[in-house]
Amino acid sequence: MSGLSHWQLDGSAPELYERYLVPAITAKWAADLVERAAPRPDDKVLDVACGTGIVARLASQRARSGRVTGLDLNSGMLAVARKVSGNGGAIEFIEGSALDLPFASGAFEVVLCQLGLQFFPDRRKALREMRRVLSPGGRVAVSVYSPIEKTPGAHAFVDALDRVLGSEASKIKRGEHSFRTPRELEELLRDAGFAGVKVNTVVQRIAFPSVLDYVRFQLLATPMAALLADRPDSERQAVIREVASEVTDLSAAAMLEGGTFSFPQEGYVGTASAASH
Numbered sequence: 155m156s157g158l159s160h161w162q163l164d165g166s167a168p169e170l171y172e173r174y175l176v177p178a179i180t181a182k183w184a185a186d187l188v189e190r191a192a193p194r195p196d197d198k199v200l201d202v203a204c205g206t207g208i209v210a211r212l213a214s215q216r217a218r219s220g221r222v223t224g225l226d227l228n229s230g231m232l233a234v235a236r237k238v239s240g241n242g243g244a245i246e247f248i249e250g251s252a253l254d255l256p257f258a259s260g261a262f263e264v265v266l267c268q269l270g271l272q273f274f275p276d277r278r279k280a281l282r283e284m285r286r287v288l289s290p291g292g293r294v295a296v297s298v299y300s301p302i303e304k305t306p307g308a309h310a311f312v313d314a315l316d317r318v319l320g321s322e323a324s325k326i327k328r329g330e331h332s333f334r335t336p337r338e339l340e341e342l343l344r345d346a347g348f349a350g351v352k353v354n355t356v357v358q359r360i361a362f363p364s365v366l367d368y369v370r371f372q373l374l375a376t377p378m379a380a381l382l383a384d385r386p387d388s389e390r391q392a393v394i395r396e397v398a399s400e401v402t403d404l405s406a407a408a409m410l411e412g413g414t415f416s417f418p419q420e421g422y423v424g425t426a427s428a429a430s431h
């Protein structure tokens with residue numbers, strides 16, 4: 155297992171998320187999502203649960219003369235989104251809830267929501283809100299992870315967490331994978347009043363320089379950081395090493411290619427349109 159010689163560990167969880175998890179994971183999903191929604195140059199685009207803004211940034215490369223807005227609950231993620239996206243004002247980042255979007259009905263031609271829906275306390279309400287803010291004929295594209303068993307690296311990670319920190323520890327990560335079938339997303343989109351609903355099962359290949367890198371950034375740059383937040387740094391690093399060692403024991407050799415930790419990551423990507431209100 156290699157160390158972290160070229161990875162800078164200083165920074166807040168949102169900064170580490172943007173620096174490491176976005177390039178390794180969410181940028182891949184964002185490219186796919188934006189491609190499917192295909193914003194036009196003058197479209198107004200909303201990125202719900204934008205995090206540090208990767209989807210909004212990719213969308214703004216297409217909606218050049220339109221307007222792109224990112225919305226998220228977490229002010230720390232938004233601060234990084236604003237910093238990374240530049241101060242030119244091309245993208246507006248707003249703090250708010252997906253369950254109560256602070257926008258007029260019909261305000262956007264495209265609404266995107268990447269890897270956020272599974273966290274919302276009321277998914278139906280959030281999707282109804284997305285539909286409300288779409289103009290007639292507007293398009294939505296939403297992605298969520300599929301069951302954790304379909305993403306072997308994450309599966310080994312949660313089992314390792316349970317072994318080291320107890321069975322409550324992996325709840326957040328397992329929650330990320332709470333959609334069981336593509337049909338679940340399909341039905342939610344239909345119930346929210348969307349037309350032309352299509353859900354694809356998509357696989358991205360994820361690679362980290364080592365198991366230790368993967369585990370470290372799961373435990374430092376995501377809400378799982380709360381698990382170790384009140385421990386001294388030396389203890390936190392020891393737990394991270396122990397979890398990484400368990401993951402290595404649990405991982406199939408196929409995930410350890412040429413020293414890297416690489417595995418398929420499966421998700422469901424839904425697209426639909428707001429036919430009329």
Ligand SMILES: C[S@@+](CC[C@H](N)C(=O)[O-])C[C@H]1O[C@@H](n2cnc3c(N)ncnc32)[C@H](O)[C@@H]1O
Pocket residue numbers: 176180202203204205206207208209225226227228231250251252253267268269270273274275
């Ligand atoms: C896994 S991150 C995904 C961020 C971004 N879409 C990406 O792909 O990098 C999930 C995001 O959902 C946000 N979130 C969770 N619940 C939310 C809610 N009710 N309203 C708005 N954002 C929410 C979190 O703050 C977090 O930034």
